[in-house]
Amino acid sequence: MASAKASVATRRRARVNLLPFFLLLPVMVVFLAVFAPAVIHIFLQSLWKFDSFRLAIVRDLTAANYVKFFTDAYYLNVLWLTIRISLIVTGISLVIGYCLAYFIFYRGGRFRTYYVLILLSPLLVTVVVRAFGWLLFLGDNGLLAQFLKFVLRTDSPPRVIFNEQGVILGLFHVYLPFMVLAILGSLQRIDISLPMAARNLGASAYQAFTRVTLPLSLPGVFTGSVLVFVLTMGSFAVPFLLGGGKVPMIAMQVYEKELVFINWPFAGAMGFILLAIVGTVIIFSGRALERGKYGVVFQ
Amino acid sequence: MIHVELQSVRKTFGSVVAVNGVNLSIEKGETLALLGPSGCGKTTTLNMIAGFLDLDDGNILINGKVINNVPPNKRNVGMVFQNYALFPHLRVYDNVGFGLQMRKVPKAEITEKVKRALDMVRLPGVEERYPKQLSGGQQQRVALARALVFNPDILLLDEPLSNLDAKLREEMRLELMDLRRRLGITSIFVTHDQEEALVLSDRVAVMNAGVIEQLAIPTEIYEKPKTGFVASFIGEFNKMAGEVAEIGSGGAVKVKIAEGVVIKSNQGYGGKVGDKVQVMIRPERMRLSLQATASDNSFPVKVEKIAYLGMVIRYYITIGGVRCVVFVANRGDRLNIATGADVHVEWDNEHSLIAGL
Numbered sequence: 001m002a003s004a005k006a007s008v009a010t011r012r013r014a015r016v017n018l019l020p021f022f023l024l025l026p027v028m029v030v031f032l033a034v035f036a037p038a039v040i041h042i043f044l045q046s047l048w049k050f051d052s053f054r055l056a057i058v059r060d061l062t063a064a065n066y067v068k069f070f071t072d073a074y075y076l077n078v079l080w081l082t083i084r085i086s087l088i089v090t091g092i093s094l095v096i097g098y099c100l101a102y103f104i105f106y107r108g109g110r111f112r113t114y115y116v117l118i119l120l121s122p123l124l125v126t127v128v129v130r131a132f133g134w135l136l137f138l139g140d141n142g143l144l145a146q147f148l149k150f151v152l153r154t155d156s157p158p159r160v161i162f163n164e165q166g167v168i169l170g171l172f173h174v175y176l177p178f179m180v181l182a183i184l185g186s187l188q189r190i191d192i193s194l195p196m197a198a199r200n201l202g203a204s205a206y207q208a209f210t211r212v213t214l215p216l217s218l219p220g221v222f223t224g225s226v227l228v229f230v231l232t233m234g235s236f237a238v239p240f241l242l243g244g245g246k247v248p249m250i251a252m253q254v255y256e257k258e259l260v261f262i263n264w265p266f267a268g269a270m271g272f273i274l275l276a277i278v279g280t281v282i283i284f285s286g287r288a289l290e291r292g293k294y295g296v297v298f299q
Numbered sequence: 300m301i302h303v304e305l306q307s308v309r310k311t312f313g314s315v316v317a318v319n320g321v322n323l324s325i326e327k328g329e330t331l332a333l334l335g336p337s338g339c340g341k342t343t344t345l346n347m348i349a350g351f352l353d354l355d356d357g358n359i360l361i362n363g364k365v366i367n368n369v370p371p372n373k374r375n376v377g378m379v380f381q382n383y384a385l386f387p388h389l390r391v392y393d394n395v396g397f398g399l400q401m402r403k404v405p406k407a408e409i410t411e412k413v414k415r416a417l418d419m420v421r422l423p424g425v426e427e428r429y430p431k432q433l434s435g436g437q438q439q440r441v442a443l444a445r446a447l448v449f450n451p452d453i454l455l456l457d458e459p460l461s462n463l464d465a466k467l468r469e470e471m472r473l474e475l476m477d478l479r480r481r482l483g484i485t486s487i488f489v490t491h492d493q494e495e496a497l498v499l500s501d502r503v504a505v506m507n508a509g510v511i512e513q514l515a516i517p518t519e520i521y522e523k524p525k526t527g528f529v530a531s532f533i534g535e536f537n538k539m540a541g542e543v544a545e546i547g548s549g550g551a552v553k554v555k556i557a558e559g560v561v562i563k564s565n566q567g568y569g570g571k572v573g574d575k576v577q578v579m580i581r582p583e584r585m586r587l588s589l590q591a592t593a594s595d596n597s598f599p600v601k602v603e604k605i606a607y608l609g610m611v612i613r614y615y616i617t618i619g620g621v622r623c624v625v626f627v628a629n630r631g632d633r634l635n636i637a638t639g640a641d642v643h644v645e646w647d648n649e650h651s652l653i654a655g656l
Contacts, residue, residue, distance in 0.1 A: 191382065193380045193382060194384055197378070197386070198386075199351070199371040200351075200372070200377070200378045201397045201398035201445070201449070203401050204370075204372055205370075211397075212386055215388045216386075216387070216388055296387070296388055296429055297387065
């Protein structure tokens with residue numbers, strides 16, 4: 001009797017545990033059948049040699065591509081530039097995105113849904129079209145330039161495009177919605193009575209925010225920052241169109257090596273370096289936060 | 300000495316009037332219950348006292364000073380939220396100590412006071428735990444400790460026991476009574492549970508549709524409900540509509556319910572003979588007996604249904620065409636009355652309350 005009951009319990013537990021597996025099955029099949037072989041192939045290729053005279057891949061196992069990347073000042077600079085721009089874009093999106101999310105959630109009232117729709121509306125247009133929009137607005141004959149020429153009475157007003165600022169501006173614009181959505185999601189999960197309780201206990205509005213609301217929204221801050229950082233690290237179209245060829249971020253280098261120089265092994269190595277950096281950042285920042293002062297909010 | 304005072308307090312949300320001219324004065328050390336159904340304005344009133352909502356009109360005074368524009372963090376009011384609102388990212392120590400930290404109390408003193416507060420709510424040694432590692436009852440105690448640790452002028456409690464299961468609620472109720480007696484702190488609590496209001500408070504304010512229908516001590520609320528709403532909200536009443544047949548001296552009134560059914564009362568009636576009125580009698584004030592006795596009111600009835608609740612047995616009968624219920628306490632001397640039995644229902648004059656229609 002007891003064992004029968006136990007086996008029923010085990011069977012029920014097993015059934016409950018299998019459900020997520022079944023739900024994940026389709027995506028796992030696609031990943032394992034299509035994506036994984038491609039990634040493995042690229043990884044193997046990154047360990048092969050490229051004969052630049054014959055423009056052919058030589059299947060000799062070598063770490064030369066990785067060594068070259070980490071010893072060549074040009075590529076180290078590309079890496080540093082990419083990381084720097086990603087950090088800046090993530091930082092700006094975080095500050096402005098948090099303010100925006102806070103405003104939408106706490107001050108939005110009945111217009112909250114509309115604010116979110118406005119926020120998401122740029123996503124209806126592809127990145128390329130949005131970049132062209134910035135070109136029209138910020139380009140040498142664009143609206144801003146005309147305005148600055150008129151106001152500053154000069155023929156060569158300061159440029160905010162075809163340089164790093166232009167790329168940062170464009171990336172910020174493209175990825176801001178992801179940050180706001182992530183933070184908005186975590187603000188929505190905070191019980192409204194918690195900041196009220198803080199106020200009741202003697203906290204000023206600012207203290208209630210820094211001591212209660214902000215720590216509790218850290219999961220959203222983390223998700224949003226990781227999303228923006230990862231997306232920026234791998235961004236291609238915006239630095240390509242708004243960088244004026246002067247902002248060689250890593251994805252552009254991969255593209256160039258792959259399609260212009262047909263050096264697939266080196267392109268593959270750069271791809272894997274990007275993947276490794278992004279993966280490391282996600283894992284370690286997540287761990288650091290879980291072990292930090294407010295780690296309990298991540299559990 | 301009047302500690303907290305509300306003067307014609309009014310609050311609207313758009314076109315909805317939540318609180319419509321509430322006047323209250325609460326003595327120092329008194330416990331007042333705001334009792335009413337959901338949407339009656341009791342929580343809005345509490346939130347205005349705490350400072351979470353601005354008033355549209357009127358004044359709130361603490362110690363004789365108008366505090367309408369004092370922000371919530373400067374009011375020195377302790378509050379226990381309905382869902383406790385413990386900070387999930389902070390340990391119990393930091394939760395309870397939060398108010399002291401905000402008041403810049405030295406660390407050693409905080410540790411000492413937090414310890415004493417947790418002892419007071421009989422939950423010692425949980426400082427290092429996080430709220431979600433505590434049971435509902437323990438969370439309630441922590442919330443109480445957090446609201447009391449910084450010596451607030453007033454304690455506000457929003458539905459303090461509603462999130463606990465029946466057994467724990469009884470236990471916490473006794474403990475709250477005890478704590479209230481020991482601390483003597485002025486407290487205001489909101490509840491929709493009449494028992495909670497009657498047991499825990501010195502006075503009860505029954506609220507409905509944004510106004511106070513009756514403000515009185517618990518026994519008076521129960522025994523002498525001033526309005527039909529209070530009567531129907533607190534406990535149960537058998538209500539019979541009828542016509543005033545006779546008004547005598549000393550409050551004696553006779554109301555005719557149906558042909559041959561005249562109910563006697565000595566509770567007085569200010570109107571005149573022929574008025575349509577309602578007679579209200581508490582089910583526990585009625586008695587059933589096998590033989591007719593010389594009671595003020597006595598009618599032969601048939602038992603239609605019996606609901607055995609354990610502590611109380613409910614007998615359903617009909618008087619003059621009106622379905623009534625009689626509560627009989629289960630004293631163990633089993634009244635041999637079965638469904639369908641012919642019995643007599645009786646009660647004394649003083650239990651027939653008469654209200655205008």
